[in-house]
Amino acid sequence: MVVGMALRDAGMEVVYGGNQTPKGIVNTAIQEGVDVIGLSVYSAGHMRLISEVIQNLKKERVEDILLVVGGIIPRVDIPVLKEAGVDEVFLPGASPDKIVEFIKKNAGLKGEGK
């Protein structure tokens, strides 16, 4: 929520997806035409949930959507997630400004000229 407010203050449009399945999240993202998906994960099942989101993004051919994750992610998992396709992981206590900065810099660029 705090992050959502910071993003809004920075002029971005924020859509709250609510508590959805990975497939639902990707469908909402497509429907709303978003540039970024931000996942907030507090359950211990993050690896499976996030990989399902990535799989669905691949399936729907929308891998150019920036994918950022925040919440309770053990540090050792961060490189694994980034390998799998997560663009950035923000740990608890991360400054909302840093998140805004990252998104501003990277949204819409993914998949271009690389």
Next chain:
Amino acid sequence: MASEKIITTMSGIPLKAVYTPEDVAQINFAEILGTPGSPPYTRGIYPQMYREKQWTIRQFSGFTTPEETNKRLKYEYQMGQTGLSVAFDAVTENGLNSDDPRAQGDIGAGGVPTNSLADMETMFEGLPIDRVNTGVIGNPPASLPLSAMYFAVAEKRGIPWRNLGGTTQNDILLFTVCNTPIDQIPPRALIRLSVDLVEWCAINLPHWNPVSIASYNYRENGINAYQELAFLLANAIAYLEEGLRRNRLTIDQLAPAISFHLAAHNDFFEEIAKFRAARRMWYRLTKERYHAQNPRSQVLRFHVQTAGSTHTYQQPFNNIVRIAYQVLAAALGGAQSIHANSFDEAICLPTEQSVLLSIRTQQIAQFETNVSNVVDPLGGSFHVECLTNEIEERAWDYLKKIENEGGLVTAIESGWVHREWRNAMEEYGRKVASAEYPMVGVNCFQMEEEPYECEVFRPDPHAGSILAGKLEALRRTRDQKVVSAALERLRQASKAGENVMPAVLEAVKALATLGEIIDIWRDLYSIWTPAVVR
């Protein structure tokens, strides 16, 4: 000239540099303190408190499978825990079976999956539930079948229900405000079902607490100490009102069934004062508003959990210290039962090692600090007495606000509670970001490299298929005719507005699954969408 900076408690109560006899000179101690075990119970609900019996060490646990959870419960019991408490996974809490298509990825990850009576039996195999009581930490609607499963286990073991002790959380709040579960039924339906459990237990299980009003969950979302008390009471009022509306039980039958679950947050003296104020407020509410005569109606019996939101991901060993201070605050505040989070809670579920430390933390508080030797040892402190009064006053004011919104259920349905909660959360977030609320390791004393290595507990990725297998076997071997008949009886009882517990028990004993039972209520009440907060 610089003016003196105003220092306040976390909830904003201004603090003087020092408190003196003048500050309490106007207080009528006989009236507002009483003695422990007597009205208004400020000093404690029993005359001897921990001198006679220490608070219960009750660690909330559960993960992967009923078998694994059984092992962990046994381990905790062997290590000296004196009460049991079960955490269910998100899928079970949401009232879905582990193989439901709506259940994805979370099975066994944040608690134990529990689909049927068979699972509950496995979970409590070899545990002395006749002597040690259990917290069934499920919320409506799942709280009904989960409790029924536990009662059925006891019955099978020959333990008379009139002797069975324990608690069901059964609080409508968590899944209407704090989380948005998949396919939830409306708040009014949740209250109806919760109070069915309360009513039924009030008559049939006199030692069971069929509800534990969990202001803890509110507090975890950023509201402050006196708001916590106001929501605590508003929630209890909603249950009492629904119970009394049915005209079947009196206040003196209903109120004793209500127990509570509060947070122990960081501001040491504020939390202690909060617990004391809570007891006095409950006494005043039950006596003055509801004219309760039975002392058992008037005493606030509560469990405390150390505040998870204060534990940090960064430098996790620091949490050991936070938790110790919070346990101490709960002890000085007179809690009946305490759960000490594990230090790695901000990262993962507790490992055996970290839960052991939580148990030892409580045992050290109980046996080494000697705070248990005197009842309400801070009573009479000029500061603590003033603070207790201040918190009580602000809590009554905030309760009035909630009541002006139509009471808790209406305030949840209208989105008012969500808005208050969101505002509090934003403010809390702002204060942490600006370091106005210091958080060692997070907004001060940060370190680039983590100084402590912390073993990370991993949920078992096979939990889903293990539980799906159990469900498949259950469906194959149970008598489907008996199950269908029982579910039909439940549907009828639910529709007719009868107390559903007898039918729930019958369904559970017939080996109906959790999901089958709750789908009946989903059909009957339809799915609720919380008012969206923007």
